Amino acid sequence: MSKNNDELFKNVISHAKEYGFVFQSSEIYDGLSAVYDYGQNGAELKNNIKAYWWKSMVQMHENIVGIDAAIFMHPTTWKASGHVDGFSDPMIDNKDSKKRYRADQLLEDKIARYEKDGKTDKAAKLQTAMDEALKGENLTALRDLIVEHEIACPVSGTKNWTDVRQFNLMFSTQMGAVADDADLVYLRPETAQGIFVNYLNVQKTGRMKIPFGIAQIGKAFRNEVIARQFIMRMREFEQMEMQFFVRPGTEMEWYAYWKEARLKWHKALGTDSKKYRFHDHTKLAHYANAAVDIEFEFPFGFKEVEGIHSRTDFDLSQHQKFSGKKLQYFDNDLNEDGKPVGNYIPYVIETSIGLDRMFLLTMINAYEEEDLSEGDKTDSRVVLKLHPCLAPVKAAIFPLTKKDGLPEKAKEIMDSLKLDHNVIYEEKDAIGKRYRRQDAIGTPFCITVDHQTLEDNTVTIRHRDTMQQERVAVDKLDQMIASLVSWRNLL
Template sequence: MVQEELFKKLIAHCKEYGFIFPSSEIYDGLSAVYDYGQNGVELKNNIKRYWWDSMVKLNENIVGLDSAIFMHPEIWKASGHVGAFNDPLIDNKDSKKRYRADVLIEDHMAKIEDKIEKEVEKARKRFGETFDEAMFRQTNPRVVENLEKIEDIRKRMVQTLESGDLEGVRQLIVDLEIVCPVSGSRNWTEVRQFNLMFETKVGSVSEDANTIYLRPETAQGIFVNFLNVQKTGRMKLPFGIAQIGKAFRNEIVARQFIFRMREFEQMEMQFFLRPGEEMKWYEYWKEARLRWHKALGTNPAKYRYHNHDKLAHYANAACDIEFEFPFGFKEVEGIHSRTDFDLSNHTKFSGKKLQYFDPETNENYIPFVVETSIGVDRMFLLIMASAYTEEKVDDGERIVLRIPPALAPVKVAVFPLIKKDGLPELARTILNDIKLDFNCHYDEKDTIGKRYRRHDAIGTPYCITVDHQSLEDGMVTIRDRDTMVQERIPIDRIRAIVEEKVSYRKLFEQL
């Protein structure tokens, strides 16, 4: 199945099975805004729990916070968002479509990278087990030439973007002969900067109201509460503050389903540390965060690090953990060494000293920060894209979501074989017992086969069937989602078997 077709099927599956709906659909929807359905909200909450517990419960020196969405407008001046939170946009005059200029250039580089990978794959098939990929990449003329092209493009892009040379950015697009994906033409406008923050008013009378912003990130709520948390929690460096919350960006080029939205949710942790130790902790959190992803059992070959060519104004090092989505490798999490930029600027703009007294060195200083930031919605899409499987089985085909059991929306479904003879009553008794521990479903409609297929499609790890023999011997049939193997087990063992499969403990032990 081609990746574009897979992505379309995944989007349709999300709607059909109650994971994600277009927002305001009965009013023809709202672009780049989505609602999470009954199964989607469960999966989303489970992702957040996995992240939160791995950060706050497993680390003695990391605590949580929930800061407000509305914040004093000076905060966004101090953070640089008012002056520097812009995207370089370019329009195609023929299609009337608008694009991020840097994304057009990055997509062009990705096409060259695809050419390199095709050359490598051809050579691998040709030479077999004797193939030395590293040597091939260093010596093959076509690969070397394309690598040099990518590096030249990257240098020009970084130079023009960092210097604010918008005409230079446009000229690079022209020189590379990049065409509009819709019209196929190269009829481009000039490049313009567009600020991504949403503005609103606070106040009882419109003419006296003050302009404030919907927060474009959750990090600043952590920084302005640094001293509150440090003092009340008696925290010693190094320590972290974690937060999950909504953020808002007026994305002009919102695309790829829930990958880029105007309202989204972030899971961020700011780790405060001594100046000079930032690179040690930067490398630590890079490795720790990748372990967190791989513990879920997703294909490790689909992850990679991508070091930033153009650093943000606050960073001295930054990289992304990228995942190979159906539309290519894209960022799912960022790790950034933010230096002391944020606390220093908030000290300057607020007039309050955001310093830490170090009892070991007997001095006051502004801590440095290493940040980990992951999008809940992107992580949701990663899980769904990894889980969606179409496979042939004895009675035809089935669609199954191989969601990591700990994250599955429904952990166990309970079925009576038929709707009479006391089977529904026993099934309900079992359900009422185990629902105290797990999110469960009861289903008595249609054949057992159809009920299995429904729960395969939402990723339920186990299905329990109550039959007439269950009334006599206290045994039920348990079916595994992934293997479809069925076995008879005592009713009093259901909880232990399900717990072993769906517990977060197995994930946490790998961290």
């Protein structure tokens, strides 16, 4: 990571706290590692990202519906899905620092350093060797690569490593009033299984015809040993997932469709397309026949923000086997012989995006430090150039002074706008300072009420990105804001 990128990331983290976007969980008790709370502006931004995803998935597709499944599920769910026996990461401990790391991430960081230093051959060789070790689940080979490439512990600086071992990531707890009779249940490590176990309920009650999708936004929990890179890797996080059920044999067409559709969704926010790339999986999960990640170039390198997976019929077949309930679909469409296609277990294309990672991506992408110096006068500002649809606050209303009826007029304007838009009122400090505060949280419009407003019912509206000001009639404000923050601009 270059010094500039390192500095940018630290500044974004600091900005997120200072302006009410993200706080360390339980901070007054010295915090809880890898757990974060979203503040007043963070909650609004997060909700707007969710709304963008939900509208683009559910509202814009007649054949996709949304559900909200419970976090607790019958424990057999996780046996059927393979999480009880196979949901683990290869971990390695440093004997001096007593810190535990994911072996593959230590190697990925080394590959990134090789690439940054122009050692592309070394990077490619290490990538191939690591992929082979992961595919063959060869834990000894992973440790050998860490030793061979002289990877040191980031904390102790030593290379005194243990063997690599598998570590299960699920949180478990008991359900029941009496401890002895309690059943072992898990906090879900993904939201997808809630969709699969409800597949039949949704298909029948919604009279859904294949191809169709089920979308869900919800919390998931993983006992991540490595907590780093702020909200990039957390123990409690949120996912936005959609499972798309298709006829076997058509899955690769739909895989290609969703791969392109999801990248288009990201780019619609105005992000530089060079910051995104596809990364095909070399080691496929046991249930997949194709998988790709949409990666974004964070200050610490390209990292996954969304996965598109062709999951075959693995999940529904497993749940049919473990539950004893038929999860087949009867396809009435005619085949080449003019007969109904008949019964089959649908194949599934999954799109899965980490909401917290998308939040971080959005903050990093929007954060700008601008030098506004002119001649001998030095000036600067920090601005979040968020897409107006995502901005936590759409407009801020300022009375120029706290007297002469200006606050009353400003509050009257606020009351007329707040039914349709999230707006705030602010009267403290000089007008310039108020502008800077709103720039820092990404507010697209600042509306100033002055003495002229009382005469002709016009206000000064200032635009965040250009800082240009114009005089506008009060009765035009709603339409002006609505046109900029309309979901039509994205969808």
